Amino acid sequence: MTPALEIDGLVKTYQSVFGKPRAALDRLDMVVEPGQIHGFLGPNGSGKSTTLKTLLGLLRADGGRMAIFGEPVPRRQAEVAPRVGAIVEAPAFFGNFSGYKTLSLLAKAGGVPKQRVGVVLDQVGLSDRSEDLVRSYSMGMRQRLAVASALLKDPDLLILDEPNNGLDPAGVREMRDLLRGHADRGKTVVISSHILAEIHQICDTVTIISRGRTVAAGPVSEVLAVADKGAYRVRVDDHQRAAEILAGAGAEVSVAGDHIVVYDLADPAWVSHTLGVNDMWVRELAPVAQLEDAFLTITGGGPRPGAFRPVDNSDWTPEEHRAS
Ligand SMILES: Nc1ncnc2c1ncn2[C@@H]1O[C@H](COP(=O)(O)OP(=O)(O)OP(=O)(O)O)[C@@H](O)[C@H]1O
Numbered sequence: 001m002t003p004a005l006e007i008d009g010l011v012k013t014y015q016s017v018f019g020k021p022r023a024a025l026d027r028l029d030m031v032v033e034p035g036q037i038h039g040f041l042g043p044n045g046s047g048k049s050t051t052l053k054t055l056l057g058l059l060r061a062d063g064g065r066m067a068i069f070g071e072p073v074p075r076r077q078a079e080v081a082p083r084v085g086a087i088v089e090a091p092a093f094f095g096n097f098s099g100y101k102t103l104s105l106l107a108k109a110g111g112v113p114k115q116r117v118g119v120v121l122d123q124v125g126l127s128d129r130s131e132d133l134v135r136s137y138s139m140g141m142r143q144r145l146a147v148a149s150a151l152l153k154d155p156d157l158l159i160l161d162e163p164n165n166g167l168d169p170a171g172v173r174e175m176r177d178l179l180r181g182h183a184d185r186g187k188t189v190v191i192s193s194h195i196l197a198e199i200h201q202i203c204d205t206v207t208i209i210s211r212g213r214t215v216a217a218g219p220v221s222e223v224l225a226v227a228d229k230g231a232y233r234v235r236v237d238d239h240q241r242a243a244e245i246l247a248g249a250g251a252e253v254s255v256a257g258d259h260i261v262v263y264d265l266a267d268p269a270w271v272s273h274t275l276g277v278n279d280m281w282v283r284e285l286a287p288v289a290q291l292e293d294a295f296l297t298i299t300g301g302g303p304r305p306g307a308f309r310p311v312d313n314s315d316w317t318p319e320e321h322r323a324s
Pocket residue numbers: 014015022023024042043044045046047048049050051194
């Protein structure tokens with residue numbers, strides 16, 4: 001089946017008039033299959049908004065390829081635009097219009113039948129307040145109005161950047177039900193977040209990025225299973241050398257900031273023994289037990305080996321990419 005979304009080796013560097021150029025995306029990869037709720041997870045500043053803006057044609061990429069429903073973008077952005085609804089930056093609504101009027105105008109501008117306005121107001125739970133002026137709306141209500149505007153054209157691909165911002169716990173639950181309902185009708189949803197728990201509760205699959213690179217991707221249960229998979233955090237004096245020794249002895253290891261992580265470890269004593277016989281002394285050996293720890297572990301360092309592909313500059317179509 002054609003993926004709803006494919007990103008391959010995306011590169012984006014922000015130029016600065018005074019300072020040095022800032023590499024925001026460094027060969028980022030992402031694939032989203034249709035009908036899923038896909039989480040796009042990464043710490044603040046890791047490049048989520050930049051990715052989504054580039055995908056939607058709001059920023060120009062410096063390298064890499066992107067396709068939406070098999071159509072290369074930005075070249076065929078106009079063709080796929082009717083199938084995509086997105087909120088990437090909090091839209092500015094006119095405070096003196098009601099929610100209903102706001103959506104009616106947007107529907108008219110987008111060539112969407114007016115009946116959709118009532119439907120989406122209902123979907124986001126704003127029907128009761130639809131005649132009130134937007135300036136009287138709470139932040140959470142404005143957020144829901146924004147989601148309603150993205151739902152107007154009943155998009156096959158719904159992209160929401162941090163949709164739970166400003167929502168209280170009940171609002172987060174409603175948002176989850178809303179997105180699940182959309183996916184259950186065969187639509188695809190991509191939501192970005194820096195909060196692991198949100199992605200864990202809502203999403204089927206996830207792409208985790210750190211410093212503009214993909215560091216892990218796959219079904220949420222598998223990617224985050226690192227927490228339950230006998231992963232151990234190890235601190236020694238020379239992490240690089242310790243990682244080489246442990247990897248050479250057959251362990252799956254990644255270097256993450258000021259520590260290393262050893263995966264699938266049946267017996268932690270094996271680590272102290274293996275390093276000890278190489279004259280390296282373990283300062284800390286602790287299980288990575290919590291999901292938040294797992295997230296920090298995954299995003300704390302560079303990409304894990306094999307987690308991303310280098311860019312090639314050959315001509316490319318999504319079909320060729322899938323065949324390769
Ligand atoms: N217009 C810009 N000019 C220069 N640098 C920028 C610009 N926009 C973003 N950046 C930088 O690019 C990097 C990625 O930023 P981006 O906003 O894409 O991250 P993010 O994951 O969406 O973060 P957050 O979760 O805080 O929204 C950051 O280092 C940020 O400072």
